[in-house]
Amino acid sequence: xxxxxxxxxxxxxxxxxxxxxxxxxxxxxxxxxxxxxxxxxxxxxxxxxxxxxxxxxxxxxxxxxxxxxxxxxxxxxxxxxxxxxxxxxxxxxxxxxxxxxxxxxxxxxxxxxxxxxxxxxxxxxxxxxxxxxxxxxxxxxxxxxxxxxxxxxxxxxxxxxxxxxxxxxxxxxxxxxxxxxxxxxxxxxxxxxxxxxxxxxxxxxxxxxxxxxxxxxxxxxxxxxxxxxxxxxxxxxxxxxxxxxxxxxxxxx
Ligand code: 13P
Numbered sequence: 088x089x090x091x092x093x094x095x096x097x098x099x100x101x102x103x104x105x106x107x108x109x110x111x112x113x114x115x116x117x118x119x120x121x122x123x124x125x126x127x128x129x130x131x132x133x134x135x136x137x138x139x140x141x142x143x144x145x146x147x148x149x150x151x152x153x154x155x156x157x158x159x160x161x162x163x164x165x166x167x168x169x170x171x172x173x174x175x176x177x178x179x180x181x182x183x184x185x186x187x188x189x190x191x192x193x194x195x196x197x198x199x200x201x202x203x204x205x206x207x208x209x210x211x212x213x214x215x216x217x218x219x220x221x222x223x224x225x226x227x228x229x230x231x232x233x234x235x236x237x238x239x240x241x242x243x244x245x246x247x248x249x250x251x252x253x254x255x256x257x258x259x260x261x262x263x264x265x266x267x268x269x270x271x272x273x274x275x276x277x278x279x280x281x282x283x284x285x286x287x288x289x290x291x292x293x294x295x296x297x298x299x300x301x302x303x304x305x306x307x308x309x310x311x312x313x314x315x316x317x318x319x320x321x322x323x324x325x326x327x328x329x330x331x332x333x334x335x336x337x338x339x340x
Contacts, residue, residue, distance in 0.1 A: 260301025
């Protein structure tokens with residue numbers, strides 16, 4: 088079975104003490120994960136090491152950064168490299184979140200550079216794609232997300248592509264309480280998988296987890312995750328609430 092992943096994206100929230108308490112509360116549930124299931128905590132940079140220390144003893148619990156810089160090292164004051172992230176014990180990195188694309192003007196080309204560096208340093212990229220409301224209203228969402236994939240991922244070999252996790256996050260559903268319906272999510276995920284199949288072959292496309300993101304909550308996760316091409320979620324707001332996030336972990340296929 089394809090990997091099923093519950094990923095928490097804390098974004099820029101929680102102080103250090105709150106972060107520790109949230110992790111402790113979730114991990115205290117001792118939710119056992121079968122081999123095909125994973126829980127990933129995408130925490131702010133200063134918390135990577137602490138989060139790894141706390142999750143280390145638990146099987147299939149991993150830590151992720153929320154971003155990385157597109158250069159290996161050097162005079163880039165304030166930036167964080169993939170090497171730093173890997174050496175802190177994290178094994179995932181979110182690349183191309185819509186908030187990075189919008190507020191920090193990250194282009195498809197820059198994201199392709201980040202993808203390459205992450206793979207070179209054995210980090211699994213969680214590559215985000217998704218359309219704004221205006222694009223959905225004009226009915227062009229399929230072409231739009233296909234182009235996001237093409238521009239940042241199609242230079243990869245099928246072997247490299249197998250190491251990527253995709254997150255489909257419609258911007259109109261992020262932090263708005265407006266979730267895509269399970270049917271809308273399934274339709275987009277199936278479409279993305281066929282785009283991947285055309286470029287990399289069906290066997291590779293069948294292996295790639297495609298997560299849904301956008302107002303996933305404890306109450307709607309089960310329905311979303313039950314869709315055949317929805318392989319878990321990338322969760323913002325609800326991942327800051329222990330009870331909600333544990334329900335989301337339990338909702339994994
Ligand atoms: P919300 O779950 O708060 O809508 O955020 C989704 C998201 O952006 C996860 O990366």
